[in-house]
Amino acid sequence: MSEKSKKPNKPSVYKPKPISGFPEWLPEERLVELKWLDHIRRTFESYGFASIETPSVEEIDVLLAKGEVDKEIYVLERLHKDEDDDKDARLALHFDQTVPFARYTAQHFNELTFPFKRYQMQRVWRGERPQLGRQREFYQCDIDVINIDNLPLAFDAEMAAVAYEVLDGLDIGRVQMRISNRKILTGLLESMDINDPVPVTRIIDKIEKLPIQQIENLLKEEKLSDNQIADIIQLAKTKGTKQDLDAIEPKNDKMKEGLDELAEVLDNLSHLPSEAIIADLSIVRGLDYYTGIVYETQLLDVEQFTGSVCSGGRYDNLASSFINKKLPGVGISIGFTRLFDVIRQSRRDLMNIGPKCPTDVLVYTEDKDLKETTNITAQTLRKRGFNVEVYDTVKKWEKHFKYAKNKGIPYIWYVNGPDTHEVKNMATDDKKETNPNDWNKDE
RNA sequence: GCGACUGUAGCUCAGCGGUAGAGCUCUCGGUUGUGGUCCGAGCGGUCGCGGGUUCGAACCCCGUCAGUCGCCCCA
Structure with missing residues (x-):
């Protein structure tokens, strides 16, 4: 311990830690x-x-x-x-x-x-x-x-x-959207003289997560009768197309209104694939400001x-x-x-992760005397709409190549002389002579 | 807010009482010489933090902080 403290004083580094819940991504x-x-x-x-x-x-x-x-x-x-x-x-x-x-x-x-x-x-x-x-x-x-x-x-x-x-x-x-209408469940609950729908709503929300037995037990804790529980669960398990809604007997006007609205919305979505959007009466949503149609979407x-x-x-x-x-x-x-x-x-x-940068072309020359041509070339290509980086001429030749490879840059542009250019396609390894005014990406 | 688990190099992890390790990344050198390989060397660690037990703690104990995963809730 005492020996370590004798170490020459190093610059103190604050080690950053990720802040949980505040995400950031790589390029x-x-x-x-x-x-x-x-x-x-x-x-x-x-x-x-x-x-x-x-x-x-x-x-x-x-x-x-x-x-x-x-x-x-x-x-x-x-x-x-x-x-x-x-x-x-x-x-x-x-x-x-x-x-x-x-x-x-x-x-x-x-x-x-x-x-x-x-x-x-x-x-x-x-x-x-x-x-x-x-x-x-x-x-x-x-x-x-x-x-x-x-x-x-x-x-x-x-x-x-x-x-x-x-x-x-x-x-x-595959993505599946499930739709319901709050009026259906709240209508049913109102017909049972249940004034505050929220506790029951919260339980119904879990109908896919928990075994049905447990749902029943939770509803029992809300002082509902067996008949009421059976009715609620039967309703909440309804899932499918507009036709499946027709089988439901509305208990009051509110419930009927909810069912009619939901049917109309489904009608309006008939142009989409049948599995894309389905009715699911277990969808109720936690937020209390919703009053009608509600949506939820799963990644299948x-x-x-x-x-x-x-x-x-x-x-x-x-x-x-x-x-x-x-x-x-x-x-x-x-x-x-x-x-x-x-x-x-x-x-x-x-996700189809692609390159690490938006660069189309990496321009490079081995000859320091061609720097100006290199810069003009890059400028010309940028004006034509390409994203262009210039790689500095360095001692180790292959460094520019590794750089392009690692970043996923698809083309390397070699300036070999004032009017001599070559482009390498990194994917195909093809290399051919070209010039900045006419060059285009390979198809 | 509650519970379970995890904190060792920039990253992934090994070590689990006796001198702090590997792979990858990075830097440099060599090899190759129209290149993506290979070889070597180097840089890099208050072992989350604080206390305790011990001759001795990354390792055992207590606390604390942070992270991950569940619960609650929600996008």
Whole structure:
């Protein structure tokens, strides 16, 4: 111990540790992430959704407008805050984009055209315990529509159609969206004189995770009779097509309304593959602001993760917390980071990891006197739309080659003389003479 | 917030009371000489942190912090 302390004083290094739940990717992964985000943006815009961004922070009172306090919210505070800062409105990082969107719509009500269709792709923050598919900082890609007074059910169908098209287009295996309508279960519960549907809802939500016996026991703890439990479970196990819904006997108007709405939405999605979107009455969602149609989406080809990568629903009253108008909305949110990270860790083969940089061509010369020609060549190629790096002339010849190989750069461009150029295709090993004005990538 | 497990080199890990190790990466040299190979050398570690037991702790004990996985909840 004493001998070690005699060591010459070394510069002290702070060893950084990863911050759990705040992910970061390597360049080759980030390139895939950007490709996915571009695809999502293009698809959203192809349906006419307009982009907006809202600040990362909202007043805490806005975030809690729907009385949902059990979410872990990160509060924003200055390190050197003034004595009288307590008077200021307290700010917090937003934990989703739906509540800020409702606030935005209410606040800019006069300047917006309705039905207002927007998409939003931003980071959100939740102070929960991280695990596979659950981060504390993550991207959500949301589309929502809000209208005045009434919002046609066609939009509920469109949300599902857009989300399915996005996910299907990412080439990450089979994706299945499951749809229900909250009115069906709450209608049934109301017919049983159960006023607070939340406890039962939470239990039904687990119907696929737990054995049916355990579900029954949990429902018994809610003081339900055996008959009631049987009815609830039978309903919740209903799964399939529109025809499977027809067999259900509505117990009251609300339940009938829910079933009719769900059938209409499914009708509106008949152009999609039959396995893509199914009815599943066990889908109820935890969030309390949903009032009608609800969605959840599973990756069927990723066994390690069964959670939903894309969820949402209809909310009739969310914006009315911020403005004295009736502004029903419906929206869906792709848990982008969840989706990306789950695939990254569990099905890397589906990611198509490519190069570590966007470079098309690495320009290199062995002859220091040709530096100017090298730079002009690179410039010419860049103007023609190629991504070009210049590798400095170094002692060890093969270093540039290893560099291109390791980074996945597809072409090396050799400047051999003022007008003598050669290009090597790294994939085929072919090398041929060319010039910067006419060269093109091999097909 | 609760439970289980894990913290050793930049990365993956071995060592589990007796001088801190390997592979990969990285740097340098040689070989090859239109190159992706091979060989050699080098750099790199308060063994998460703090206390205790011991002649002696990376190793045993206690605490603490961090991470991973479950639960809760959710994208």
